Each structure stands twice: as C-alpha cells, then as structure tokens.
Amino acid sequence: MFQRILVANRGEIALRIIRACRDLGIEVACVYSEADKDAPYLKLADQAICIGPGPAVDSYLRVDRIIAAAEITNAQAIHPGYGFLSENSKFASICRDCKIEFIGPPPEAMDAVGNKEKGKQLAKKAKVPTVPGSDGLVTSDEEALKFAHQVGYPVLIKASAGGGGRGMRVARNDITLVSGLASARQEAESAFKDGSVLLEKYLDQPRHVEVQVLGDRYGNVIHLYERDCSMQRRHQKLVEESPAPNLPEKVRDNICDAAVRLARAAGYYSAGTCEFLVDKDNNFYFIEVNARVQVEHPVTELVTGVDLIREMIRVAAGEKLRYRQKDIVLRGAAIECRINAEDPANNFRPSAGTITKWQPPGGPGIRMDSHVVTGYRVPPNYDSMVAKLLVHQPTRDEAIAVMRRALREFTVEGIATTIPIHQQIMSTAEFINGTVDTTFIERRLMAGK
Ligand code: ADP
Numbered sequence: 001m002f003q004r005i006l007v008a009n010r011g012e013i014a015l016r017i018i019r020a021c022r023d024l025g026i027e028v029a030c031v032y033s034e035a036d037k038d039a040p041y042l043k044l045a046d047q048a049i050c051i052g053p054g055p056a057v058d059s060y061l062r063v064d065r066i067i068a069a070a071e072i073t074n075a076q077a078i079h080p081g082y083g084f085l086s087e088n089s090k091f092a093s094i095c096r097d098c099k100i101e102f103i104g105p106p107p108e109a110m111d112a113v114g115n116k117e118k119g120k121q122l123a124k125k126a127k128v129p130t131v132p133g134s135d136g137l138v139t140s141d142e143e144a145l146k147f148a149h150q151v152g153y154p155v156l157i158k159a160s161a162g163g164g165g166r167g168m169r170v171a172r173n174d175i176t177l178v179s180g181l182a183s184a185r186q187e188a189e190s191a192f193k194d195g196s197v198l199l200e201k202y203l204d205q206p207r208h209v210e211v212q213v214l215g216d217r218y219g220n221v222i223h224l225y226e227r228d229c230s231m232q233r234r235h236q237k238l239v240e241e242s243p244a245p246n247l248p249e250k251v252r253d254n255i256c257d258a259a260v261r262l263a264r265a266a267g268y269y270s271a272g273t274c275e276f277l278v279d280k281d282n283n284f285y286f287i288e289v290n291a292r293v294q295v296e297h298p299v300t301e302l303v304t305g306v307d308l309i310r311e312m313i314r315v316a317a318g319e320k321l322r323y324r325q326k327d328i329v330l331r332g333a334a335i336e337c338r339i340n341a342e343d344p345a346n347n348f349r350p351s352a353g354t355i356t357k358w359q360p361p362g363g364p365g366i367r368m369d370s371h372v373v374t375g376y377r378v379p380p381n382y383d384s385m386v387a388k389l390l391v392h393q394p395t396r397d398e399a400i401a402v403m404r405r406a407l408r409e410f411t412v413e414g415i416a417t418t419i420p421i422h423q424q425i426m427s428t429a430e431f432i433n434g435t436v437d438t439t440f441i442e443r444r445l446m447a448g449k
Contacts, residue, residue: 001317002026002077002101006070007045009081010060012388013295015041015371017079020309029073031066033059035379041371047073054381060084063091070100077101077316079309083383086292089114103316105270105291112266113289115160117198123286126265128258131277131285133200141178147199148177154202157181159188159195165235166191170202200287205437206277208232209244209284211259212300214311215269216321223256224304225330227296231425233348233441238418239425240296241335242303245396245434251282262286270315271297271308277438295338295388298369302334302392333396335403337425339370339387341378343416352380356414361406365391365399378415386417396434400426421445 004027007017014030018041021028030045035054042048049069052059059065061084070078078100080086089110095102104110113119117137120130132151137160138144148155148171157180159167167188169180181197189195207230215221228244229237244252259274266289273290297308306323315321342348358374370387372378378386389406393399404426410419424445430436 001319002075002313004029004046004073004075005103005313006066006073006075006078007031007081008060008066008069008078009084009086010036010039010382012369012371012385013081013293014039015044016369017081017309018044020307020313023307024310024313026313029069029075031060031069033381035381038377039371040373040376049073054379056084056381063088063094066091067094067098067100070095070098075100077103077313079103079313080292082292082295087114087290101316103270103312104293105266105268105272109266109268110291113262113268113291115194115196116158116162116288117160117196119289120198120286122265123262126258126261128262128286129284131200131203131287134198136198137196138181138199141181144177144181144199145174148174151201153177156200156202157184158198158200159184159192160198161188161192161194161196163192167197168235203277203279203285205439205443206279206285207244207437208237208275209247209255209278210273210275210290210294211256212297212308213259213263213268213272213274214306214308214315214321214323215263215272216315217269217318218320219264220321220324221260221263221268222321222323222325222328223260224300224306224308224328226252226255227299229296230436230438231431231440232438233446235438237296237338238441239335239337239422239431240299241333241396241399242299243330243333247278248282251278251284255284258284258286262289271312295385296336298367298388298390299334299336302367302390303330303332304328305331332392332394333399334390334392335396335399336388336390337403337407337422338385338418339389339410339412339422340384340418341386341415342384342418344418344421345416348418350380350384351416352378352384353415354378355386355412357411359409359411360387361389361409363405363409365393365402366406367392386412386415389422397432400432 171177231239
C-alpha cells in the first residue's frame, strides 16, 4: 500500500479523498491554488503545496507543477478527483513515466473511451446499443444535412471531447443545423482545444441512467448498479439517485451487463461510469464513458456499502478487487442534491462571496459531503458546487421525506444557493412518482419563469 498520496484537486472532492486516505492510514498531501489558500480542508492534510494562481490553467491544470508537488512531498500516487486532469490520458502517462501511480484507469483505457466518438465505436464493437448517430465525426455541412434528413429532426450536435454540456446544440431544421455546427465547433475548440463534433438523433424526453463500474488490474470488472440522473438543468445534473425508480428489473440487468461488457472491452480498471439514455419504451442507448470518479459517486456508496475512493486507491496499489459481482447488493434508496452557489431566482447566476452562516442538517440518514464552513469565501474561479447533500433510507418515499427535512434544516446565509429549487423538486408529483425525464426542469419547473 502507498505511504503517501497527493490530492490533485480542490473543494469537496479533495476533502473526500483526504478522508479516504485517513481511513486507510495513508499520509496525504494536497495541492492548492492561491484562490484556495484559506480552504479549511487543507489543514486536514499532512502537507499542502501551492501550485499557482487562481485560474485553473495556471494551477490545477499544470501537469509540471503537480508532478513537482508529488516529488517534493514524496507521494507515490496521485488522486486526480474529477474535472481538471482526471480524464487526461497524457497526464496519466506522464505519471507512469515519473513512476508515480495515477489513481484511475490506465491511459490506454482512457484513450479507448476518452471521447464520445471513440466510446461509441467501442460500444458498437462490444454490442452495446448506441444512440443513432453519424458514423464517426462530422466533417462537412453536407454530411450533417444528409444525416439529419436520414434520421429526421431534431438532431443533437455534440463536441466529441465535450463535457458539462459544452459544445452541445439541438438543431430542428437545416438552418439551425448549419449555424449550430459552426458555433458548437467554436465552443469546443476554445473549451477543449478540439473542435471535432458528432451528430446524434435527439431522443424525445429520455431518462439519464448511468452504471458505476469498478475493476482491478487482473481483468476483474463488476458493476455497482445504476444511478438515475434525469433531473437536469441545461444538461447538468441537479439530483441523482439509486436505484433508478420504475426501471424494470430486466432492463436494469441488461444495462448493467452492457456497462461491464464495455469496460472489459476497454481494458478498464479503477472506478468509471457508463452513461446511457433510456427512452419511454425502456430501450437504452450508450452515450459516453466518464473515465474517473464522478460527483455523484456517494449515491452508489450509500446503497452498496462500497467505499469507491478507497477501492480506487487499493486497485491503484495493485490489490485484487475484494468484491465479486454477487457481493454487491442494493440496499434501500439514496438521493443526492447538488447544492450550488447559484441564485435560482436570478437565472442561476453564480453567487460568489463569503458565507456568513453555514448550518448543515444532521440526524438519521444524512450524509453531507462539503468543504464549506461559516466564513468560507466561495472563489469565483471554479465550479459553484458547495455541498452534496445525501440521504439514505430503506425506501424511496422515506428518502424523499428525509431529504425534505434536511433541506428545511439547511441554513446558508451570505450567498444564494440552489436549496430552494431542491425543495421545490422534492415536492413535485413527477419526482415523487419517479417519472422525471431530462427535459423536466425546462419543460415544467422553469416554464413561465
Ligand atoms: P456532457 O459530456 O457534455 O455532459 P453527455 O453526452 O453526457 O454530455 O450528455 C449530457 C446530457 O445531455 C444527457 O444526460 C442528456 O440529458 C442530454 N443528451 C445527450 N445526448 C442526447 C441525445 N442524443 N438525445 C437527447 N438528449 C441527450
């Protein structure tokens, strides 16, 4: 086992990894940018190393500085968390060259599924259904128009390297297709330095169901069932839960099997997620692999009892998976609300500033993953998530009741948060009945606002 790990991330996931290291008796160092210099979780690490100014390109994305930090702190392994360098196969290879263990999948597997186009090609080989789409990248307007006329509008333009909904456009006719292609390319080029795009049939009000997979270096791959992440705003997840409500057992089994097949085909190990869309007839279609631990991983931890961060560390250290598929049993229902420093009353504008009062909920059935305390200043440089509020109960109805109680207890002053929107969600009939699709927020909750 490692003696010391470097955390190459910030915020709640940095704290989550620090905690996992402590639980395993491993020393832990953590990098930080000048904008995070007062972050309270840094005191919980054995060492903290400043890697540059606030902008991520000058700090959390600087491979040279992170490798230097690992060397200075004598860390044998780096946990990249999510975002930043977590899905950068070059970074993973550089770690390997520097004889530092990258706590994640091998660079070859990252390359095999590293963008949406490659992921879909591999899925086809592994006999996993994909959303009808352009065969390969779209290189000309003519090609795009031909595809759209074949499958019919609406179609979705996607950046192959995309993430966070960037580089994505819905086109409903020839004119918006051609203009959307140009703007999606531009957006992708500036966000990901890769302007390549693909086209997909835009599915009608699908659900988002994703499968957690976990593998070791010896070819053992298991799934830890699914999460439903259909409650989204602008293709960004707001609420995640497991198990997915109203998903027939047979469909669940088939999706989970497909995810394992895909991970195997990629030579994947560590934790990863295969994302699918599910239509009204419960047909499912693969959309992409997230080759890292995800924000919503604690939902799965609650219902399976498996600590995914610990398992990632063990796998990286060369241990064999300590679970077989039959050891993984879903217990109860878990829900996560992402609490963001955004103002729902003002079109979800980011709300940076100092938190003058932070009083999180407690009591039975609650897990809070947050790096925030009273007096914390939310830096404007990074994503706006300040907490993940999770509940775990024997039944979904009880989980919703506990989440409502928790949201009511949760007091935050000084900044605006998404707590009010979660309160609204937890009281809507569609969420309570488990019939939400990915367009629900825009169609229903935001309508008329
Ligand atoms: P990103 O990597 O930018 O997050 P994804 O491919 O993961 O993009 O898709 C994000 C969300 O966009 C999905 O959860 C879903 O709501 C929507 N989406 C993606 N592909 C389609 C599609 N073909 N039809 C309808 N909605 C889609």
